Amino acid sequence: MSGEGPVRVLIDLTRCQGYGQCAFLAPDVFTMHGDEAVLYDPDPDDAQRERVLRAAAACPVQALHVDRMAMRHRTASGPATRDGAAFRRDGRIVIVGASLAGARAAAVLRREGFTGSLTVIGDEPHPPYDRPPLSKRVLSGGVPAEHTLLPRLREEIGAEWLLGTAATGLDLAARRVRLADGREVGFDRVLIATGTRARPWPDPAEAALRGVHVLRTMEDAAGLREALAAGPRRVLVIGGGFTGSEVASVCRDLDLPVTLVERGPSPLSGALGGVLGEVAAGLQRAHGVDLRCGVTVTSLEGDADGRLRRAHLSDGGTVDAEVAVVALGAVRNVEWLRGSGLAAGVWGVACDAGCRAVDANGLVTDDVFVAGDIARFPHPVFQYQFMSLEHWGNAVDQAEIAAHNMVSDQTRRWPHLSLPVFWSTQFGVNIKSVGVPTFADEIVVTQGSVAERRFVAVYGHRGRITAAVTFDQGMWLEFYRRLIERAAPFPPDFPHVDRREDPRPVPAGAPERIVAAAGATVVVTGHDPSERRASLAPGR
Amino acid sequence: MASQSPSESPSQSTSGSASESPSVSTSEHASQSVFQRILDPANRADPYRLYHELREVPVRREADGTYVVSTYREIVELLHDPRVSSDRRNLARPYGADALADAMPALAFIGLDPPEHDRLRRLAMRHFGPPHTPYRVESLLPEMSAMVTGLVDGLAGRHRADIVDDVAYPLPVTVICRLLGVPREDEPRFHAWADAIVETLGPGEEDRAERERARLETTLHLRDYLQELVAAHRRDPGDDLLSGLATYEGPDGAMAPADVVATAGLLLIAGHETTVNLIANGMLTLLRHPELLKRLRGEPDLVVRFVEELLRYEPPVQFLPQRVALADIELAGTTITAGSPVVLALASGSRDPAHIPDPDVFDPDRPYTEHLGFGGGVHYCFGAPLARLEAQLALRELAGRLRAPRLVADPPPYRPSATLRGPRHLLVDYDGVDPASP
Numbered sequence: 001m002s003g004e005g006p007v008r009v010l011i012d013l014t015r016c017q018g019y020g021q022c023a024f025l026a027p028d029v030f031t032m033h034g035d036e037a038v039l040y041d042p043d044p045d046d047a048q049r050e051r052v053l054r055a056a057a058a059c060p061v062q063a064l065h066v067d068r069m070a071m072r073h074r075t076a077s078g079p080a081t082r083d084g085a086a087f088r089r090d091g092r093i094v095i096v097g098a099s100l101a102g103a104r105a106a107a108v109l110r111r112e113g114f115t116g117s118l119t120v121i122g123d124e125p126h127p128p129y130d131r132p133p134l135s136k137r138v139l140s141g142g143v144p145a146e147h148t149l150l151p152r153l154r155e156e157i158g159a160e161w162l163l164g165t166a167a168t169g170l171d172l173a174a175r176r177v178r179l180a181d182g183r184e185v186g187f188d189r190v191l192i193a194t195g196t197r198a199r200p201w202p203d204p205a206e207a208a209l210r211g212v213h214v215l216r217t218m219e220d221a222a223g224l225r226e227a228l229a230a231g232p233r234r235v236l237v238i239g240g241g242f243t244g245s246e247v248a249s250v251c252r253d254l255d256l257p258v259t260l261v262e263r264g265p266s267p268l269s270g271a272l273g274g275v276l277g278e279v280a281a282g283l284q285r286a287h288g289v290d291l292r293c294g295v296t297v298t299s300l301e302g303d304a305d306g307r308l309r310r311a312h313l314s315d316g317g318t319v320d321a322e323v324a325v326v327a328l329g330a331v332r333n334v335e336w337l338r339g340s341g342l343a344a345g346v347w348g349v350a351c352d353a354g355c356r357a358v359d360a361n362g363l364v365t366d367d368v369f370v371a372g373d374i375a376r377f378p379h380p381v382f383q384y385q386f387m388s389l390e391h392w393g394n395a396v397d398q399a400e401i402a403a404h405n406m407v408s409d410q411t412r413r414w415p416h417l418s419l420p421v422f423w424s425t426q427f428g429v430n431i432k433s434v435g436v437p438t439f440a441d442e443i444v445v446t447q448g449s450v451a452e453r454r455f456v457a458v459y460g461h462r463g464r465i466t467a468a469v470t471f472d473q474g475m476w477l478e479f480y481r482r483l484i485e486r487a488a489p490f491p492p493d494f495p496h497v498d499r500r501e502d503p504r505p506v507p508a509g510a511p512e513r514i515v516a517a518a519g520a521t522v523v524v525t526g527h528d529p530s531e532r533r534a535s536l537a538p539g540r
Numbered sequence: 541m542a543s544q545s546p547s548e549s550p551s552q553s554t555s556g557s558a559s560e561s562p563s564v565s566t567s568e569h570a571s572q573s574v575f576q577r578i579l580d581p582a583n584r585a586d587p588y589r590l591y592h593e594l595r596e597v598p599v600r601r602e603a604d605g606t607y608v609v610s611t612y613r614e615i616v617e618l619l620h621d622p623r624v625s626s627d628r629r630n631l632a633r634p635y636g637a638d639a640l641a642d643a644m645p646a647l648a649f650i651g652l653d654p655p656e657h658d659r660l661r662r663l664a665m666r667h668f669g670p671p672h673t674p675y676r677v678e679s680l681l682p683e684m685s686a687m688v689t690g691l692v693d694g695l696a697g698r699h700r701a702d703i704v705d706d707v708a709y710p711l712p713v714t715v716i717c718r719l720l721g722v723p724r725e726d727e728p729r730f731h732a733w734a735d736a737i738v739e740t741l742g743p744g745e746e747d748r749a750e751r752e753r754a755r756l757e758t759t760l761h762l763r764d765y766l767q768e769l770v771a772a773h774r775r776d777p778g779d780d781l782l783s784g785l786a787t788y789e790g791p792d793g794a795m796a797p798a799d800v801v802a803t804a805g806l807l808l809i810a811g812h813e814t815t816v817n818l819i820a821n822g823m824l825t826l827l828r829h830p831e832l833l834k835r836l837r838g839e840p841d842l843v844v845r846f847v848e849e850l851l852r853y854e855p856p857v858q859f860l861p862q863r864v865a866l867a868d869i870e871l872a873g874t875t876i877t878a879g880s881p882v883v884l885a886l887a888s889g890s891r892d893p894a895h896i897p898d899p900d901v902f903d904p905d906r907p908y909t910e911h912l913g914f915g916g917g918v919h920y921c922f923g924a925p926l927a928r929l930e931a932q933l934a935l936r937e938l939a940g941r942l943r944a945p946r947l948v949a950d951p952p953p954y955r956p957s958a959t960l961r962g963p964r965h966l967l968v969d970y971d972g973v974d975p976a977s978p
Contacts, residue, residue, distance in 0.1 A: 019920055020671075021924060023669070023670035023671075023674055024670060024678075024925035025677075025925055025929075027670065027675050031670070031671070031674070032670035032671035032674070034671060035671070050841065053841065053844055054844050054928075057844045057845055057847075057909070058848070058924070058928055060914065060920060061910065062908045062909070062910045448654070448655070449655070454658070456622075475917050475918055476620060476622055478620050479617070479620050479621050479622060482617070494623055494867040494868075495623065495878070496622035496623045496867065497622050497623075497654050498622065498653065498655050498658075527613070
């Protein structure tokens with residue numbers, strides 16, 4: 001087992017519960033950051049192989065993958081019809097998008113027994129890599145950006161990888177994908193997984209100033225890392241979502257002065273609502289972030305050499321900074337689908353719960369599938385509201401569903417019913433979420449203490465639980481996931497350990513753009529994707 | 541079979557083996573639940589076939605009001621369910637031994653709930669592992685390795701050894717003494733107390749009061765011993781865990797002196813009453829699988845996955861015997877009523893065919909081995925990394941150096957405890973001992 005070349009490590013942080021066994025057994029590779037968050041080097045030195053294998057074997061939830069990323073759920077039983085079997089044997093599948101969702105789908109297709117031709121198209125020149133570390137250990141200098149390549153995908157999967165070539169068009173009638181270099185690739189079925197890109201600073205001239213960064217790709221991370229390592233006198237972070245907050249956290253770890261400007265009332269309030277937004281604001285201030293909320297940056301000012309020196313704010317103030325990080329969210333990569341006839345737009349690409357794309361008429365297509373950040377699908381648990389989830393775990397889960405459905409007959413298809421789960425590591429705290437925290441009218445802290453920043457907050461919508469967010473209490477998250485799946489009543493009314501905060505719910509302060517439609521209450525059952533089903537619950 | 545009355549159809553009965561006296565054993569079976577039979581020392585050598593029967597009802601109510609949970613998914617759910625307490629003071633009457641609870645010394649964190657559990661565990665972890673002391677366990681590796689080599693060297697010059705007394709017991713005791721800062725020469729004193737406490741763990745409620753009394757008496761001896769020791773470490777701190785517990789004060793405050801003693805007692809007992817079973821069970825499993833013994837000699841890294849599968853297949857901790865439901869909990873079609881004692885049958889859960897294919901096959905090559913060997917949730921075994929490394933080192937050394945080892949008796953004699961299950965002795969004959977690899 002030793003001396004078999006480079007080691008590749010990937011932790012499924014959606015599963016990780018922070019037991020820390022890896023940090024005991026391979027302390028040079030895995031580091032606990034606070035109580036619960038684990039940071040690691042995905043491409044450790046060969047000399048660490050024995051320790052890494054020990055750590056992987058010891059992971060209590062088996063979330064640590066070495067050299068390959070396998071799946072736990074059952075394989076399908078195979079197609080029922082002759083056509084299905086023929087397609088599985090020698091069909092042509094093209095995956096557009098070579099990041100997490102695309103790579104994952106490719107692996108699942110092979111595991112499901114698809115032996116036909118498989119082509120993966122990606123606009124970036126790199127093999128698939130993992131983005132979450134980019135705003136954490138890569139920025140802090142803990143690991144180089146190029147260490148984030150996903151474990152041995154290319155060798156394992158056996159696909160044609162067309163990397164560094166963007167897709168520029170989709171012709172559904174001719175079943176062809178057009179590429180930027182003029183080539184065309186034919187398919188029988190296609191998976192759209194082109195994801196998102198960083199939303200740029202709106203003024204191109206200001207965006208071009210030296211010192212103005214976005215953070216999405218490996219190159220972005222390497223460039224920003226270099227800028228931070230140079231020791232700027234101050235860093236300005238524009239936007240207090242997860243990426244912006246994580247960047248601010250890294251700046252403080254590096255002891256760099258940082259100002260964070262957030263348009264909303266508090267950081268993270270867009271995703272977690274106002275109550276936890278205030279907790280996040282307290283966390284940032286306690287770590288020395290100069291936090292300005294309810295304010296926007298109106299312009300960026302450069303010096304004669306085209307270097308950023310100052311930002312002007314909507315409240316009339318200014319911030320002198322040599323580095324600015326534009327963290328204003330993402331833009332979906334849908335331009336290449338213009339004219340394809342699909343219902344694609346700034347909202348993403350609409351699809352059904354089985355990942356089949358919907359065309360502009362609202363008709364479901366048979367051979368076009370969507371997965372990852374770009375997919376917009378109806379979620380039965382949230383009143384069939386169409387949502388797109390820019391989460392690592394969603395990319396993985398949805399890609400698995402899409403890939404399975406691409407090679408399965410109609411009666412064997414699976415719905416994408418997994419609840420959204422995401423995590424963020426900032427200021428030494430591990431934040432995890434299950435459900436949709438913005439789909440809520442009230443919130444209550446059930447376990448732990450807000451003052452200690454170790455707690456579980458539960459969100460409710462019209463008397464049922466719709467989400468839970470933990471700060472360094474991730475081991476309890478699964479319990480609340482099950483409550484959400486069972487449409488359990490809100491507020492929770494049972495005795496339990498560690499109840500310290502006021503049991504009376506308060507308004508969640510969810511942003512207003514989410515307006516819930518009245519009506520459906522759905523119960524989800526089943527554990528394995530092959531078993532998961534939604535059913536409407538009688539009105540309560 | 542247990543529900544079948546002996547008078548019904550004796551001709552169809554398949555339960556009585558030739559050597560048993562049918563009238564006695566069948567009537568005993570009829571009155572004993574499958575869980576009681578599992579606890580019966582007569583079944584200590586192989587409880588696993590009884591776990592099959594136990595799992596037929598994932599959540600089972602015993603006559604004494606205890607709920608026994610035996611399937612993987614249900615156990616995992618309860619390990620992460622905040623309505624389940626580890627603090628037996630939450631038991632509804634008549635289970636609680638309230639009078640005794642007042643007399644008991646401070647509870648160690650294994651018997652407490654958050655937030656107190658979390659605070660004490662964090663304070664203890666600070667001196668043992670990440671995030672504050674990530675290299676502590678790794679730094680013990682060379683010393684542990686030398687200890688193992690020394691113990692196996694000691695088997696040379698004869699052809700029979702008791703793996704329990706000669707290797708599996710002395711290794712973890714020496715390691716935990718070294719780590720805690722407990723004098724190794726005090727071992728005969730605390731060993732007797734530790735053994736006595738282990739025998740009071742249960743599970744079961746009927747003889748609970750008696751066991752609690754026995755436990756109290758022993759715990760007080762142990763407390764007096766540790767109090768003195770902790771005082772000495774406070775006066776003259778070293779680089780050991782007791783000194784850390786006794787002197788550290790940080791964001792979570794300091795550990796109260798009574799908590800230091802309780803924590804020290806927990807780590808001392810848990811640190812040497814469990815790993816001994818892991819190592820002994822491991823050697824037994826190796827000797828029952830000669831092909832694996834052979835493989836391990838040529839493929840020493842296999843020991844990592846071997847120990848992981850061992851934790852699933854022959855775990856040293858079979859039950860978590862003392863959880864309490866704080867609310868009515870619906871689980872697998874049964875309602876566990878608030879205030880009831882709950883037993884989590886970890887060893888049964890790890891062999892649940894709904895969780896893992898061919899659960900009764902020992903297979904270290906499984907791509908994933910998710911098991912309950914160390915429990916789960918906030919009470920996950922504190923010393924797990926140490927136990928893993930000790931077992932890996934010991935089994936690799938034993939497999940690599942004993943020439944043609946074979947069991948003298950199969951099954952070996954077992955210790956009485958159903959909860960911390962393992963051989964009392966494990967006699968092995970061998971042709972010689974190969975020299976240690978450099």
